[in-house]
Amino acid sequence: MAGMIFKRLAEELDGIIARDPAARSRFEVALTYPGFHAVMAHRLANYLWRNGFKTFGRVVSQIARWVTGIEIHPGARIGQRLFIDHGMGTVIGEMAIVGYDVTLYQGVTLGGILPSVNAAAQVGVKRHPTLESGAIVGAGAQVLGNITVGAGARVGAASVVLKDVPSGAAVVGNPGRVVMPKGSCREFNAYVIPTRDLPDPTARAIEGLLDQVSSLQARLRALEGELEEAKALSVTLNGALPGNATSEEPGLSPDSAAPWLKEASR
Numbered sequence: 001m002a003g004m005i006f007k008r009l010a011e012e013l014d015g016i017i018a019r020d021p022a023a024r025s026r027f028e029v030a031l032t033y034p035g036f037h038a039v040m041a042h043r044l045a046n047y048l049w050r051n052g053f054k055t056f057g058r059v060v061s062q063i064a065r066w067v068t069g070i071e072i073h074p075g076a077r078i079g080q081r082l083f084i085d086h087g088m089g090t091v092i093g094e095m096a097i098v099g100y101d102v103t104l105y106q107g108v109t110l111g112g113i114l115p116s117v118n119a120a121a122q123v124g125v126k127r128h129p130t131l132e133s134g135a136i137v138g139a140g141a142q143v144l145g146n147i148t149v150g151a152g153a154r155v156g157a158a159s160v161v162l163k164d165v166p167s168g169a170a171v172v173g174n175p176g177r178v179v180m181p182k183g184s185c186r187e188f189n190a191y192v193i194p195t196r197d198l199p200d201p202t203a204r205a206i207e208g209l210l211d212q213v214s215s216l217q218a219r220l221r222a223l224e225g226e227l228e229e230a231k232a233l234s235v236t237l238n239g240a241l242p243g244n245a246t247s248e249e250p251g252l253s254p255d256s257a258a259p260w261l262k263e264a265s266r
Contacts, residue, residue: 015081035084099133
């Protein structure tokens with residue numbers, strides 16, 4: 001039993017070291033990382049909660065909040081090797097489910113969006129999000145409601161996510177929008193910043209509109225050129241008609257041209 005506990009502790013510590021270059025040793029992480037302290041306290045609080053000692057579970061959770069600045073409801077289901085980096089202001093709700101190897105940064109909320117009225121009807125209702133294994137949520141992001149952030153997905157800092165996020169996709173903005181498609185996120189990105197440029201959906205939309213405007217302008221210029229050519233051809237053809245001759249020219253007058261026009265109009 002003791003051997004299993006120490007093995008789990010070692011896994012938790014190694015998981016943090018693997019994702020934080022500032023972590024130099026297991027000893028340092030165990031002593032100084034509030035995210036590790038909060039998760040360990042949650043293990044105890046969750047055990048008490050599941051075994052009917054709900055008030056004691058809440059007490060342990062509250063003490064951990066005072067010490068670490070991280071609030072994890074004792075009813076939340078937390079997988080192995082959760083890394084809460086810095087952690088201050090992070091909140092994880094009662095019905096939240098967090099998979100293995102998930103990374104959260106400071107200020108993240110895994111909360112609900114149901115109204116506070118009629119709270120009795122919401123007891124036991126799944127109203128908080130599910131984060132599947134390997135997901136990363138950037139600083140200040142709000143993941144709200146009974147939604148699922150797929151395995152390996154990324155949520156950008158300060159994003160507000162109200163809909164499901166596909167596995168391996170990246171979401172940014174308020175409301176959250178997919179900017180990197182499903183399966184494109186395969187490497188760990190600190191603070192959800194990729195090694196290549198992150199596409200901006202607004203800038204991409206503006207660029208598309210500018211391309212359309214340029215195309216329309218080119219088409220308009222072409223039509224104007226065709227119209228000028230048609231006008232020039234019309235003037236040339238009209239000048240060649242006898243009816244356009246002036247009365248000052250010998251042998252031609254409006255009266256003498258009238259019979260010709262009548263013949264041409266038949």
